[in-house]
Amino acid sequence: MFLRRSKAMATADSAPKGRSTPILAASAEHYVLSRPLHPAYPTGIDHVDFGLGCFWGAERLFWQLGRGIWITAVGYQGGFTVNPTYDEVCTGTTGHAETVRVAFDPAVISFEALLATFWESHDPTQGYRQGNDVGTQYRSTIYTSTADQLQTAEASRAAYASALQARGFGPITTEIRDAPPFYFAEASHQQYLAKVPHGYCGLAGTGVACPMPGASPLERETIAG
Numbered sequence: 001m002f003l004r005r006s007k008a009m010a011t012a013d014s015a016p017k018g019r020s021t022p023i024l025a026a027s028a029e030h031y032v033l034s035r036p037l038h039p040a041y042p043t044g045i046d047h048v049d050f051g052l053g054c055f056w057g058a059e060r061l062f063w064q065l066g067r068g069i070w071i072t073a074v075g076y077q078g079g080f081t082v083n084p085t086y087d088e089v090c091t092g093t094t095g096h097a098e099t100v101r102v103a104f105d106p107a108v109i110s111f112e113a114l115l116a117t118f119w120e121s122h123d124p125t126q127g128y129r130q131g132n133d134v135g136t137q138y139r140s141t142i143y144t145s146t147a148d149q150l151q152t153a154e155a156s157r158a159a160y161a162s163a164l165q166a167r168g169f170g171p172i173t174t175e176i177r178d179a180p181p182f183y184f185a186e187a188s189h190q191q192y193l194a195k196v197p198h199g200y201c202g203l204a205g206t207g208v209a210c211p212m213p214g215a216s217p218l219e220r221e222t223i224a225g
Contacts, residue, residue, distance in 0.1 A: 024184035074100050
């Protein structure tokens with residue numbers, strides 16, 4: 001997960017074609033929460049996919065929110081290769097970002113609270129990198145599953161951009177759009193930092209707080225740690 005150097009976005013013509021068989025077994029379960037990783041999710045559970053650099057630390061960030069989180073999972077998204085491998089994604093030729101899927105109960109934890117966690121836990125102004133992790137796979141993304149999520153995410157980007165600008169940061173580069181196909185990563189990457197507690201985590205925020213107009217006082221306290 002260190003110093004990947006491919007900084008040019010791949011094209012459909014140059015990307016590996018991939019494979020018809022998914023990388024992760026259909027029976028896979030969350031190592032911490034002991035629930036199935038694959039959908040369908042229970043009634044009332046929504047999901048969103050976030051990219052904020054190396055997906056090991058990003059996934060732990062969200063499952064540790066606790067109440068309201070159904071499952072988290074890591075995968076590859078936004079590129080061209082079908083069912084890519086980690087090694088393929090690391091070449092920068094697939095066009096995929098490393099992302100974390102967050103399936104959550106909006107009656108318990110709001111989408112706005114997840115967005116605040118997302119914005120505050122990385123630097124969304126860095127383009128194709130996060131800190132020492134360099135490459136298109138580390139870009140900042142929000143891939144939404146509903147029209148309401150898309151609208152809310154775009155509004156939160158505008159609000160956080162103003163907060164960042166006031167502190168001297170540049171423009172946000174985060175890609176926000178309807179979710180492209182989510183390809184589950186290999187089992188060894190799922191909940192990696194629960195299996196390897198002292199493994200690499202490159203998450204680092206800007207220190208700028210995100211406005212949370214739709215979040216409850218309890219959620220604000222949870223996000224603040």
